[in-house]
Amino acid sequence: MVLKKLMGALLSLSLIAGVAGVQVYAEASNVIVGVEQSVTDATNTEQEVTMDTYEDFYVIPVDELSNDYLSEDQLAESKIAWAAGVYFIPGVGEVALLATGGVVVLGVTYYAGSAVYNKVKAYFTSKDAAAAEAAAEKAYEDAKKNGTKAGTHTDKYPPFNKLGTQGKPRSSEDLYDSKGLKQRRYYDKNGNADEDIDYDHSNGDGTHTFPHRHKWINGRRF
Known part of the structure; x- marks a missing residue:
């Protein structure tokens, strides 16, 4: 519970500060994205933070990404951003994933290139590989069973x-x-x-x- 409150404060501060160190990848587009949400800063004072536009980027949903846009490493990092939430990762512990692409462990935020971040990325990459392997095996077994x-x-x-x-x-x-x-x-x-x-x-x-x-x-x- 303490970690989740801390996460809220960290995320709020990053938003108020202009989302420093944002880790997102973009495709050229004329789309203008508007976001309005309520956040709480470190003093628990609720504020309205409005971002009228993202002039330099917009986030591409993971399902729409392809190798034409991102490398495998960039795609893995983008997935971390889209998986924002709190997870338990073996070998790392309880990890909070930020929508900015950072990971928080024991109150410390890590970004791409750090050893902790690389462990988290490797975990999600291996999960993707395991899911793809399971899906391929199921498709094969279904075809064999059905005689197709x-x-x-x-x-x-x-x-x-x-x-x-x-x-x-x-x-x-x-x-x-x-x-x-x-x-x-x-x-x-x-x-x-x-x-x-x-x-x-x-x-x-x-x-x-x-x-x-x-x-x-x-x-x-x-």
């Missing part, structure tokens, strides 16, 4: 007559012959053959129904 093409997919036609045991990670390949689609193979996150869907092959004894599936385990098809 994976996000990365290749079609192979004659003279190809066999699919390989190695492929692109989380991908699928279709093998065609003169009659049409013969087999679809899925490759796991390491690029190893994971599962097949057979659509057609010799069935002299009449024991197979199509399509049917085969799992790959340790490089062997079952």
